[in-house]
Amino acid sequence: MRRKVFQLLVDNTSGVLSRISGLFSRRGYNIESITAGVTADPRFTRITIVTSGDDEILDQIEKQVEKLVDVRDIKELEPDNSVYRELALIKVRTNNEQRQGVIAVADIFRAKIIDVASDSLIVELTGNQAKIDAFINLLDGYEILELARTGIAGLGRGTENVTYL
Secondary structure, eight states: OEEEEEEEEEEOOTTHHHHHHHHHHHHTOOEEEEEEEEOSSTTEEEEEEEEEEOHHHHHHHHHHHHHSTTEEEEEEOOGGGEEEEEEEEEEEEOOHHHHHHHHHHHHHTTOEEEEEOSSEEEEEEEEOHHHHHHHHHHTTTSEEEEEEEOOOEEEESSSTTOOOO
């Protein structure tokens, strides 16, 4: 099983995300993460999908998605030629003695403490998936109350793969 990151440029219309996820569902393909947001041109939305399968399945996914009416462009974001980022918000239970330990780990990872309560902290961390996974693993001795991850957003490096519509 291989993992691929696809970047789609689609029309910014209602239901487009539902049609794309529906295609995956109907065909039995798995979506590991999906992110979507409007581009600099409000007519279009950029969607990043992380999926996995063997080479045949991944090629089939790309061909099927490309056929959808709303899809203007699809490309694979290869790890060596792309930048991936993910955002995580992590609420950790802390008391007065534990608080400094969590803050110290957050500082090492260049994370931000965005909320402090008497019994918890919320940490904001941005980076690649490995960085976020490593941070979460270091919180092993603490109780994670809530965790929200955005999934990967990515862009290809340089200007040669920019799609102009």
